Amino acid sequence: MKMSRLSIYSILIFFFIVNVCFSQTKKIDSLRNLLKNANDTTQVNIFRGLSKSFRFQDTEKAIEYGLKSLERSRQINFTKGEIKALYDLGLTHGMTGNYPESLDFFNKCLSISKKNKDYLYIKMVYNSLGIVYKRIGDYPTSKSYYLKTLKLVDSLNLTYDVSSAYSNLGILYDLMGEPDMAIESYEKALEIYKGPDRKKLENNVQTNIAIIDFNKENYKAALDKFLRRQAYAKKQNDKITLCIGYSNIGACYLNLGQWDAAETNFNKAFELAEQLSLKQQIPVIYNGLADLMLKQRKYKEAIQYSNKNIEALNSLEGSFEQKREAHQKAYEIYEADNQLKTAILHLNKTMAFKDSLMNETKVREIQNLQIQHDVYVKDREIEANELQLTLLNTRVLQNRKRMIYFIVISILLLLSASLLFFRYRSKQKSNALLREKNSLISEQKKVIEEINAELEKRMLRAQMNPHFIFNSLSSIQYLISSNDKKRALIYLSKFSKLLRQVLESSININLVLNEEIELLKIYIELEALRFDNSFSYTFTIHDDLDIYEYEVPMLLVQPYIENAIIHGLMQKKGSKHLTVSFKGIKDYIECIIEDNGVGLTSKTVKKTAKHPSRGMSITAKRINALKEFSNQELVTVQNLENEGCNGTRVTILIPKN
Structure with a gap:
């Protein structure tokens, strides 16, 4: 049984968003009141604050206020405000899954940041580009941007914290199937971090490494790290993390053959999951208990937990991989209990969910390819627009110069027609001769x-x-x-x-x-x-x-x-x-x-x-x-x-x- 990081953090992210929404409502009202009397840079910052506050509630309003912040920054030539607005718009579009727009704003932010040598935002944009490309499945490009972050800070001897870049590299290497490189990156992130939340980072890193150890079947090492993380979660009274932690610890004990310890931790996890209504975690716990009973040959209890697991998963949309695993476990239990007819029924359902999972994976791959194509088209459009703008500017400049020359010559001719005519003729001859000589010299030189x-x-x-x-x-x-x-x-x-x-x-x-x-x-x-x-x-x-x-x-x-x-x-x-x-x-x-x-x-x-x-x-x-x-x-x-x-x-x- 492999342990997925994504399922763990989806629960944490959900509760984080709910808490943020409640805390941001008062802040939004306060910022709107300040906006009535604000002007210039203060107005830019308030628009930006409103955009960030709406990010978890109403993305359309978040984008609207972000664009207002960008527009106002450009009106008053506030470059720093423009950089921040572009960066925030890139983040907001990235959170909504509109990756082509996200990349567009990040690249614009990067261009202005480089022009103004704003190394902090160059570093931040590189890191964000790495995250976006990771999400659309372009791992090599994602890796290149994370490495650019590290190279920038190292080459210029900057004092910026790059632990997040190393952490992101660790996640990326794990996704790419390079666990050793992932662990090395996590440890490097921990080594260089000097911020106030070192304990928090240390425990997050330990959890990530523990998951890698678990998937490599090094259950003893994984258990040691999960237990340390659990102690920290108890101090912080973080019940969600405690629930997930008990489930992970139970899985380790299960694979180490320590049945009583495994059952105790699964039960603790179940109590917290019910208390917190963690609907996504409850099936994970049921699956672990079913597996535990199967290994102890307690088939009656195993069947009960397996049925509860399937029932809990039926109330969730999607979750094809978990449903496939649940029916696979049910098949193993019924087969071991010699109930072959029911076992075959669950085996057929396993195959059905496997097909559904494959279809879901194909749809996701097609969506990622479409996003990558949209990004490519967007880049080409930007290049074409920039080229067109350059050509238009050149033509306008040429027309302006021609108009100025025409006006000057006309005035001179009107004021002193005869005198300027002869001088003009003489000058033309001299210029022609000079051009001929210059041309001859150039040709000889060539x-x-x-x-x-x-x-x-x-x-x-x-x-x-x-x-x-x-x-x-x-x-x-x-x-x-x-x-x-x-x-x-x-x-x-x-x-x-x-x-x-x-x-x-x-x-x-x-x-x-x-x-x-x-x-x-x-x-x-x-x-x-x-x-x-x-x-x-x-x-x-x-x-x-x-x-x-x-x-x-x-x-x-x-x-x-x-x-x-x-x-x-x-x-x-x-x-x-x-x-x-x-x-x-x-x-x-x-x-x-x-x-x-x-x-x-x-x-x-x-x-x-x-x-x-x-x-x-x-x-x-x-x-x-x-x-x-x-x-x-x-x-x-x-x-x-x-x-x-x-x-x-x-x-x-x-x-x-």
Whole structure:
């Protein structure tokens, strides 16, 4: 039996809302009286207070007063009031389930907060966005906003409390099925919290961790935490929490086989549930008692509690999961008591409620997908509106400038027609001449820059080719000195073929990708010969890449392949394999060079630092030259040690244009 956090807190939230509604009525009347004589910022704050007061009673009025607060803030240029109003409207819409509107207001609040460097509200909006995306089922986006909250506070050394962000991360990790990460986040929230309600937070965290322990079947640890929470609830005289706590403790004792303790706690929970009219908790207790009697083989009592459980659930709308569990428990009891006909009846009802639950889940998933689609459409509309507004502002500004120029010129012409005419003509000629000269200078400058860029590329490529040829000649020298004439001749034959291709394409800075790949294949064959074919290699060209369409800088990839062979594979004993792949991704050609060598060990890094490769330093300059065509990191090196094997993966992005 798994324990659900949602069912526990839905009861707490219901009673919280009821209490808030009663306490807010007097506050609303008081604020309305103050509003009669208020003005400016005071009026903004009263509107906002009314909005917050109506939030649990009348959401339409809450939104109405929130919009009034926002409108008044804009009228008097009260930026702080505008930020607060936008944030509160985001919260109110989120509470009503109107998540697209909620995200719209939160994003507007975030934009203004960033503009005014209001880090407190930036933090609050990030946290709220995380909650909204969690509710619509977009867990990765939710996680990213919680992490942004933590990064903001950490990077700027802010003193804001981020324990709520860690608590929310804990809940999110639990929903994502990562209990260890959830516990780590809960403990971090507790560690950094410095507020006055530390005991309350500590007990909430302990309850959350206890539920995780229970679901992991670590009942003893869960029981210990539930008992501590129960002691705190007794001090606070929190009867709702006590009721739920007794039920949880009973469930722990039940799973630990301590029947008497389990029954005692279930009975205590039942007394409080009846006293407080907790209709949602009563079936939970009945289910626990039925399970307890079943395990003790007291089938008569088990059947009584099971029937009471089903009867209590029939008075509740929905609750398909609880109803399915109730009939499943009834089936188990009747089957154990050998009442097979009744058992089959409950089994059929179990399957029926399972289908209902699946339908309910599908409807919820469809609703979440619709909400995510609405959010996407809303974002696109906002972007389109902002673009349209920018265009309109530009046109208005241009028209205004034209009108001013026209008026000024007209007045000048009317006042001194003849004089201004000649001066105007003279000035026009001078301006035209100046523009021609400026244009000529600009064109010459552009040509010079292009020539410089071309020369720099040729220089780097010219440096690259001798380096490559030198390495190949060193390999031939090694084979000859080893008296391996046959392999030396094979190597020399392939090298001459490679050298011919290099010389034939020496007049070009770039090569068609197909030709570059052929050069690399020959190079790898040469290296394989050089090292007695001690490593295998694979060349992969993805179907989505047209290797005859794009050009790439000549021998750009070769130094990375050389590095993989020399510093990766040749330092390893056993099976050695090199993989080179090319594929197209949007505006880039992606080349991945992966080996199963020794990886980036500290020894390799120190060795490379002491003796930097000439080829790699030249290639680094060539990569830097390519960065003017992209704002993205073009080369990434990844150590594969953490993925279950050793080795290195180098990813190179080559701009297509």
